[in-house]
Amino acid sequence: MNMGLINNIRGMFGRTMVALGDGYVPARRGSLADELGTLQNTMVFFSSEYFRFMDILSWLSVYNRDVSQTVKKIVHLGNVGHSLEFSGSERACESAADELSEFARLRFPNNAGADGFINQQFRQIIVKGALCMEAAPSPGLNEISEVYLVKNNTIRFKWNRDERAYKPFQLFGVEEIPLNEETFSYIPLYADDESPYAILPFVAALRDIIRQEKQWLSIDEFTDRWGILGLVHMVFDLKRGMSESENEFRQRAESQMQKRIAAFTDKMKYGVIGTAKDTEIKHSNVSKNIGQMKEIMQSTHQGITSGLDIDPAILGYTYSTTETYAEMVYMTLVNQIQNIWRIIKRGNEFVYNRHLALRRIPVTCSMQSKTPPSLSKKDDAEAKKIDQELVLERKREGIISPDQAAMELGYDGAYNQDGSPAGSGGFNRLRFDYNRERGRYEFTRPFVSLAKKKSDDADYSRVVEIEDAYAAEFFEIYKVKYGEFLAGIEAHFSSDDVAAAIMAAMEETMGAKLPAAAKETIATWTKKSYEMGLGQKWDDDKWKVTDRAALDFFKRHDQHFFGKQFEHYSDDMRTVVEDELKGISAYTPEVKARMKEKLGDAFEHPYVKDYYDLCIRNAVNKSRNYGRTFKYERLGIAEIEVVAVLDKKTSLICRTMNGRRIEVKMLADYVRETLETPMDELTEKFAWPTEAEARDYAGMSTGDIMGKIKCKLPPYHGRCRTTTIISKKVTVKKSRGGNFSGTLSFNNKNEQAKKRGQQLKNLTRDELLGKMDSQIRTSWWDETVKEWPDGTTQSSYNYHKKKHDRFFIKNEGGFDKALKNILSNYDKVYTFGETPEWIFYRNDSAAYLHISNRGTRLTFHKYRRFIPTESMVEIK
């Protein structure tokens, strides 16, 4: 923490501050100053008219239709949403986002939230000409506890001769209180070069507003006098009676006239008037057209809108407005609004960065506005498309770098070759959008990988690159010493998770000791992968399997993981899960002893132990998969692949979901939704799928499954081992050359083939090929020892090896080697049956491998002329 900042806030080091309490005085809210009255004659550069005008304009912004509408239009078009961009380490950025989400929700007046506060800021700047706000720190100076707007007409500036600068004061009754510039902001939109006060933006409209007021007053008087319908001329015949004197006749005429006018006025509202024969009614229209009134009124109105600096067209007045003109006017207004936004941006960045500094979060934050709505979206989209094509073309030709191209496309940068964001220098720049409905900041991706879509081979993803490079270097060293050994284990490594596969194989065959020759390499690469949050760390001559994303996720959201039975032991359980995520087993004697101590003898009860095991496994798996989803989202990974461990214990749902590709954005939203759901509702709202549901899902597309399934991410059931990896384009090479295309071939007239074909058609190309390839790569021999037709009792592998080995010896080097070869590459794949079985075929060795739905290898032998039957579906 910067002590200078704290001292400045405290008002030390020669700053002139009024001592009140601990010496720090924030600006008062406007209401207090208003109640006590304001003094307007003691300040420098002060005009009493200025503050009167400010009050008048403030009143007009509510009661004058043009001013009111202008203010509302600018606020509406100006506050279209915003985002925050953080610079700092990834973890610090996340903390900052959490902190400011909380801040945005609670620290603004009247629970307005950041969004409502920005509306108020817009209004203040438009009407009063300056953003005038105070960010009050807490007494302990460890946060900004409150942010509010200060009434502009209570602010005065004085010239400080020593500092040669204007200093702000606030009128508080008869007092002038100096304000702390570390927490108080007065940012004018426009100001005269000789005055610190903001120019009132609408002041130029005041004369015309007053003129218009007078004009309408005249019209009102005229209307009152003559009636809005015009002038009614009534003629009636009245003759003087024989014995009637002149005076009597006049009196009678006067009385008759009054009666008839009264009768007319009374009946006029019904729209029908009946008169005697002797009465005639004539009507003459009276309108504002009389005496060029219309032109005068229009001229006055245009004077007002000119003074308000807004075109009449924006306010809905159509004085000769064309569509093109309206678009131009709109664009001009949007540009003017951007000017106001910059003031708000400065003010709020000032507050947010102060808060982060006081909270000791080493992150710098900047605020961006969303783009205001366009009047010509189609034209904009077409222009954008052309722009994008030109940018990508220039990138393809090598005229600009990927990073430059990414920036021109509106991102902050592209991924570098080593997977890190360009120009980050070990720091991230993460963008969080303000979700106006949820009232908090949510992550959005500022970086883009331009190479990812261009080619499947180059620059595939940051993670895979690191793992590939790591694996390459690892094998380089190890091949020298352990060539034979590696040849044996290399075939088991899937390219998706090389590091983990190496770990597992090494642990299995060599224990925890790794040869010193590779220590440096492993340390370098694992450090890098660890920094990326990938999980493995080499430290103290031991692998530390710390899944950081999972750990972070668990630490934040652990309340979701434990059931009622263990709620009183959640602290202990949390430690166990955290240890498990760090690679410390939950089943060591020490851990067991600790849990037994806490839980007592109950821990020995099979039910409790079983449930403990279930809770731990579920928490660990859920943390890994859910935490990983946010990591994928941050890395800009578009899609993940579900990977199940396929063996005899694999559930139907995991088998069905294996190989499915799911959009990360959708999953991240799902995880956020689960986190917002109260614990008591979790089980019902995100229930694990039933067996019946799992059977239904088998023939559905992933999109359809996602539309139905309540639990979108593993674990899908208790003790679920299914996980997720980054999805990539699947390429399956054939042993004779070329790749599988992922197209299906089957006889539509055969019902069985048609049914199986329809199931597979619901998969995307990558899902199909991924499922197909994982079917063979994860296939296994059932090790159950059983009696075979020849009377022997042995495992399936031993029986089939004995039965078929001889015919693989001459050309393929035996059963095992032929099997290994087909597991690596094959040429033909067929699948068939209700509970689908698979046949993999390799041309050069005529090797035929039959695999069950559960992944067991049923038989493996030579079959030269194998031709699929009509009920089979071929994947080409």
Add this chain to the structure above:
Amino acid sequence: MSTYGNSPYDYIDLFKDRLLYVGKQFDSETQQIADARHDFNDAGFTLIDEIKKIDEEIIKRAGELGKYIHDEDHYDDEMKSFWAWNPDKIAEGKFPLEKIPDHVRTLAKELYY
């Protein structure tokens, strides 16, 4: 061209084994009888007595083998015309006799034609 690439005796062992476990092994393993017999022919091996005996057994058990080895409209031309791939048709007396090897033609005719 043969792909099994073994000696005639290896083939004979294979035939004996597969014939022994018909109905107790995977269908594809029973189909190996036809596949290996076709391959044996392609390899140009001499029809030694052991093979002749195997062929006789195939003819005798044509009905049984036909349950596992038959054309579901998926055979290629070579398989359609090679006798060992069509035990079901032999058992029905519908497979052309002239395509059945000389040493088992009489037996087939006696049993099914």
